[in-house]
Amino acid sequence: xxxxxxxxxxxxxxxxxxxxxxxxxxxxxxxxxxxxxxxxxxxxxxxxxxxxxxxxxxxxxxxxxxxxxxxxxxxxxxxxxxxxxxxxxxxxxxxxxxxxxxxxxxxxxxxxxxxxxxxxxxxxxxxxxxxxxxxxxxxxxxxxxxxxxxxxxxxxxxxxxxxxxxxxxxxxxxxxxxxxxxxxxxxxxxxxxx
Amino acid sequence: xxxxxxxxxxxxxxxxxxxxxxxxxxxxxxxxxxxxxxxxxxxxxxxxxxxxxxxxxxxxxxxxxxxxxxxxxxxxxxxxxxxxxxxxxxxxxxxxxxxxxxxxxxxxxxxxxxxxxxxxxxxxxxxxxxxxxxxxxxxxxxxxxxxxxxxxxxxxxxxxxxxxxxxxxxxxxxxxxxxxxxxxxxxxxxxxxx
Amino acid sequence: xxxxxxxxxxxxxxxxxxxxxxxxxxxxxxxxxxxxxxxxxxxxxxxxxxxxxxxxxxxxxxxxxxxxxxxxxxxxxxxxxxxxxxxxxxxxxxxxxxxxxxxxxxxxxxxxxxxxxxxxxxxxxxxxxxxxxxxxxxxxxxxxxxxxxxxxxxxxxxxxxxxxxxxxxxxxxxxxxxxxxxxxxxxxxxxxxx
Amino acid sequence: xxxxxxxxxxxxxxxxxxxxxxxxxxxxxxxxxxxxxxxxxxxxxxxxxxxxxxxxxxxxxxxxxxxxxxxxxxxxxxxxxxxxxxxxxxxxxxxxxxxxxxxxxxxxxxxxxxxxxxxxxxxxxxxxxxxxxxxxxxxxxxxxxxxxxxxxxxxxxxxxxxxxxxxxxxxxxxxxxxxxxxxxxxxxxxxxxx
DNA sequence: AATGAATGAGGATTCATTCAT
DNA sequence: GATGAATGAATCCTCATTCAT
Numbered sequence: 001x002x003x004x005x006x007x008x009x010x011x012x013x014x015x016x017x018x019x020x021x022x023x024x025x026x027x028x029x030x031x032x033x034x035x036x037x038x039x040x041x042x043x044x045x046x047x048x049x050x051x052x053x054x055x056x057x058x059x060x061x062x063x064x065x066x067x068x069x070x071x072x073x074x075x076x077x078x079x080x081x082x083x084x085x086x087x088x089x090x091x092x093x094x095x096x097x098x099x100x101x102x103x104x105x106x107x108x109x110x111x112x113x114x115x116x117x118x119x120x121x122x123x124x125x126x127x128x129x130x131x132x133x134x135x136x137x138x139x140x141x142x143x144x145x146x147x148x149x150x151x152x153x154x155x156x157x158x159x160x161x162x163x164x165x166x167x168x169x170x171x172x173x174x175x176x177x178x179x180x181x182x183x184x185x186x187x188x189x190x191x192x193x194x
Numbered sequence: 195x196x197x198x199x200x201x202x203x204x205x206x207x208x209x210x211x212x213x214x215x216x217x218x219x220x221x222x223x224x225x226x227x228x229x230x231x232x233x234x235x236x237x238x239x240x241x242x243x244x245x246x247x248x249x250x251x252x253x254x255x256x257x258x259x260x261x262x263x264x265x266x267x268x269x270x271x272x273x274x275x276x277x278x279x280x281x282x283x284x285x286x287x288x289x290x291x292x293x294x295x296x297x298x299x300x301x302x303x304x305x306x307x308x309x310x311x312x313x314x315x316x317x318x319x320x321x322x323x324x325x326x327x328x329x330x331x332x333x334x335x336x337x338x339x340x341x342x343x344x345x346x347x348x349x350x351x352x353x354x355x356x357x358x359x360x361x362x363x364x365x366x367x368x369x370x371x372x373x374x375x376x377x378x379x380x381x382x383x384x385x386x387x388x
Numbered sequence: 389x390x391x392x393x394x395x396x397x398x399x400x401x402x403x404x405x406x407x408x409x410x411x412x413x414x415x416x417x418x419x420x421x422x423x424x425x426x427x428x429x430x431x432x433x434x435x436x437x438x439x440x441x442x443x444x445x446x447x448x449x450x451x452x453x454x455x456x457x458x459x460x461x462x463x464x465x466x467x468x469x470x471x472x473x474x475x476x477x478x479x480x481x482x483x484x485x486x487x488x489x490x491x492x493x494x495x496x497x498x499x500x501x502x503x504x505x506x507x508x509x510x511x512x513x514x515x516x517x518x519x520x521x522x523x524x525x526x527x528x529x530x531x532x533x534x535x536x537x538x539x540x541x542x543x544x545x546x547x548x549x550x551x552x553x554x555x556x557x558x559x560x561x562x563x564x565x566x567x568x569x570x571x572x573x574x575x576x577x578x579x580x581x582x
Numbered sequence: 583x584x585x586x587x588x589x590x591x592x593x594x595x596x597x598x599x600x601x602x603x604x605x606x607x608x609x610x611x612x613x614x615x616x617x618x619x620x621x622x623x624x625x626x627x628x629x630x631x632x633x634x635x636x637x638x639x640x641x642x643x644x645x646x647x648x649x650x651x652x653x654x655x656x657x658x659x660x661x662x663x664x665x666x667x668x669x670x671x672x673x674x675x676x677x678x679x680x681x682x683x684x685x686x687x688x689x690x691x692x693x694x695x696x697x698x699x700x701x702x703x704x705x706x707x708x709x710x711x712x713x714x715x716x717x718x719x720x721x722x723x724x725x726x727x728x729x730x731x732x733x734x735x736x737x738x739x740x741x742x743x744x745x746x747x748x749x750x751x752x753x754x755x756x757x758x759x760x761x762x763x764x765x766x767x768x769x770x771x772x773x774x775x776x
Numbered sequence: 777a778a779t780g781a782a783t784g785a786g787g788a789t790t791c792a793t794t795c796a797t
Numbered sequence: 798g799a800t801g802a803a804t805g806a807a808t809c810c811t812c813a814t815t816c817a818t
Binding site: 585586613614615625626629634635 | 807808809810811812817818
């Protein structure tokens, strides 16, 4: 019993199924057929709505990025002091959702794609710029001219800690992750504040 | 005209060709046939020497790791003060060889494999442990009990900076990378030293 | 807002779109979806009106044949002497419409279909009989008993010249085509007339 | 039990199977799988040896053209007078092999391909030039300056008669075909000779 | 030691066609 | 009358892998 307006529903289901499959496989070695099956439709329909495998992947990556962006925004809206704002950004990066096996897989494969895929590269540049910009805004009141370099350092720390926690066999320790990044910030602030 | 002792030569050629192909593709979407062709032999021979595709990949990863380890060791042997030792480790991570497009591709794909592949996971654990251990040894004289946490932080910074530099469209800036990591170290030392 | 009498309009649009698509592709490798799109409707509607792809093709072929037949009739109605009648038939075969890329494609693919498709074969037989009959009628006053063979020869010449002109990269030369066929007729007539 | 030097054997088998399949289908709607099966191998091997479907088709067309060319050459070598040479060329076009259902299908589909396919177009140009050149050479002694136009007319007649005989449901009448073309030649010669 | 030969399995993609609305 | 939704069935092509020589 076909209805109207299925497109957004189907696209959404497909995107979620894609992330799930990538998470299960750990890689992009995932067939459109399996994605479609998980999303409860034929692979032909998946092609109909997305055009091709690459478009499906890209949509999934865009979704992952958007989810991350939303988390950052939400966290920022709840922060009041500069220090809080920085912490909010860091915590968003280490949120529970972000440490789901699926999300980790999505990010790692996203990095791989970003090396050579034009669209993925563009997407990653956006992510990276946004992260840095958010950090600079939050750090300026604390560090003044040093904010730029500090932002880059924190951004790298976030990515590095995420990578290492994500790759550990053990359950990711979100608090430890936050501390690792913010511990440095406090050191920096003390130095400045002194 | 069968030659003796061809095995190590063939294996080596295959490993190099593998890294080159991964670098060219940016991903593990690389065929055994192409690898073998680049290495100047038939794909059947590649199978003969390695058993299967996965083994070829693993050998390539092992090679990448070994090259990195050798660089670290060489750099350490030239360092004399604790501060020098830390810098040596960091610089080794950002060496010219490590920022070759091929090597970056190898590392990023290595991360992907390490999520689910048992052997790759083991390999990554070794890398990670060695890096931390090297850092702790070097930092202990400077930071005492804080060395452990500082080592983890520096290790994460190295990985994060590497990732971000590797993914930038622009040429990697090795000096900036080193500064980003060591700048923090100096801050930490000052704090401690004070 | 359902309109009355849409059927003939839709069918016509579909037929024209089919010929256009076949012309663009040069072959019958044309999808119903594209035909329908060009005709400004959904592919489901195309099926509704025609039943299936083959029926659409057949209708297009019938249309091409009908257009040719109409041209012949019109030309004949303007001819007054036997010689004129023959020339009229030949010229109709080489009319501007008939040398449109689309029409050429339609005819060539029609030939392919006529080998095995029952309906197309029937259609081609009709075309071929009509052409011969027209020629015999026109030639009888000039050649008497030889008219039959001469008609077959001219018919073959028309088809052969059409094929060769249609396949040339250069623009078809309609006058040369006519001359090639009629030059022979004049020779034959002189011989007879002598 | 794989042997060496299979390539030419396989290619040959594939080409023959292709022509047979095209003949059976009457069109190019033929799958690589079926061709390969008829040739007694896997479709993967067909791709291995030819690269793709189009290349297989092209090779089949080239084969058809080559067979025709060989027949013409053989026939010409047995002809002694100019009139004989013309007849030889015509008869070669209507040879038994050329009127096999398979060959007819190959030619008709070849025409379709020649409209848009670059390689097929080139091939057809070669065929067409060779035919005309052969005819001009043979006709010059008989017709002098008129040879060029006469050659084009005969070439068109050959193609046209072939097309019409090939499309008839009835068995092709090779003698009638030859007579239809040569009857005209004799008329032309008489005119000249007078 | 080395390779050409060969294939089974699988995967992306296309498309005619059907159906409920 | 008209269409979006949906799919089964193909089809081309790729590739890791095996094997006889």
